[in-house]
Amino acid sequence: MRKYLAYYVRNFDYPLFFTYVFLCLFGLVMIYSAGMWVAIVNKDQGPDFYYNKQLLNLCVAGVAFIVGAFFPYKHYSNKKLMVALLGIMLVLLFWVWNFGVGAEQSGSQSWIDLGIMNFQPSEFAKLFIILYFAGAFYRKSLKNSMENLGPNNIIYPILVWLLVIFCVANETDLGAVMIISGIAIAVVAASGIQFKKFMKFFAVLGGFGSALIGLILLVKGEEILTQNRVGRIKAFLNPFEYETGSSYQVINGYIAIGSGGLEGVGLGQSIQKLGYLPEPQTDFIMAIIAEELGILGVIIVLGGLGFIVLRALTIALKTKDPLARMIAAGIGSWIAVQTFINLGGLSGLIPLTGVTLPFISYGGTSILLLSFAMGILVNISMYVKLEKRRSKGESL
Known part of the structure; x- marks a missing residue:
């Protein structure tokens, strides 16, 4: 010892x-x-x-x-651990949909009230995406080098990312969506993947992500584009007009x-x-x-x-x-x-x-x-x- x-x-x-x-x-x-x-x-x-x-x-x-x-970081490549963390995260994110609390004026519903404190699952999602993407690509690299990575090797991480983005966007936590997207791109960029394949990955990620956000806006547009959020966009464009x-x-x-x-x-x-x-x-x-x-x-x-x-x-x-x-x-x-x-x-x-x-x-x-x-x-x-x-x- x-x-x-x-x-x-x-x-x-x-x-x-x-x-x-x-x-x-x-x-x-x-x-x-x-x-x-x-x-x-x-x-x-x-x-x-x-x-x-x-x-x-x-x-x-x-x-x-x-x-x-x-706790040795090597354990974060364990597939069973990542599946367990994914399950916990999805339970928390889905729980927020029905029992979440937040600021009514902004339309945000991002917290779980634990009594002694409020817990925000979208914060957990940021760390999860880092560990899940890193573990998934690391396991792929053990079988094939990152340079030989093909579309079939990245489809599951993309699907998990889309699922997480959908859940977080459904809370209308748009700031967390931006951060999680940035994290995913950074982890993939650090994986050693070829630049051309990275750009394809980025394009796929952006395309699917944009389609998903468009779908969410179509279904929950009124809840997301609240008067408060529209006001923030107006304030950004011309802040002194709405002082x-x-x-x-x-x-x-x-x-x-x-x-x-x-x-x-x-x-x-x-x-x-x-x-x-x-x-x-x-x-x-x-x-x-x-x-x-x-x-x-x-x-x-x-x-x-x-x-x-x-x-x-x-x-x-x-x-x-x-x-x-x-x-x-x-x-x-x-x-x-x-x-x-x-x-x-x-x-x-x-x-x-x-x-x-x-x-x-x-x-x-x-x-x-x-x-x-x-x-x-x-x-x-x-x-x-x-x-x-x-x-x-x-x-x-």
Whole structure:
């Protein structure tokens, strides 16, 4: 046992771990600052209401990180495990259809109420797609090289992806649909498949996905294209024309960002969180960071997230194991795409989707599954270090 622990201590990825911990703790502080007014006025609770709930979420997430870090990533190629996870995910996604809860004004029904917390199955779907695609293509590569992969070899992953997209889109969680699509493309790109075949895969994926989304819009168009969502599109096209309506949140986000300047107005001193930005502790938390801590605070957050993404991609490039490469690339793309969608909506580059900022925003399901993914990434990083030591003939 001591030998086993010594192996982990020696090969552990400390920079990745400490960056993850720093972002979580930084997010915890900002959740307290951003959510205190909402907790007092809207929830009739103490100012530390969201802080305490997120602290509990982080404790559970810490356990998930440890499990991910010490459970060998090789097991994710096990077909029976992936089938079991697919079954669990489909049960959760179908459960949301009938018993899900969400924001009535947006038409979203994405959460399962567990009493002590709300669980969002679409977050589970993001991690599942990474593990399922990586495992499926890895098993294919054991029989045939990825270069010889044909259409028959990728039909089942595509069908599973379409099923997941259909279930998540049926919840009308469009932000999650975008992230899951980006993850699938990134994992396939990291598989080693030939560029021409990748482009064919991408075309098939895009074609089937577009047809599926079109079908969903035809069947549930009125539920998906709610007044709130149409308003977000209008706000994106011309935000200042609807500043008292659908652009209200975006405009106040701009004011928060502009008020911060270089150094910010000071931690806890935000004006926009005092009822101007609805739920500022979630997807608009970066606006509060910009207002209170200025550009320097934004750079700190983006630097931490950028480091994790680059670390994941570096791990993917260094490893010789295709399974490790695909999982690492998938986790890195997940964080990168989700960060882009969050900040893109905040800055007006894309319409708002309600996607949270990884590790920073308030949310139990998000931090739980991101922490588990970070544990897996650390486990892969240890394997890459082990590969390097073996190639040099060093002791493990």
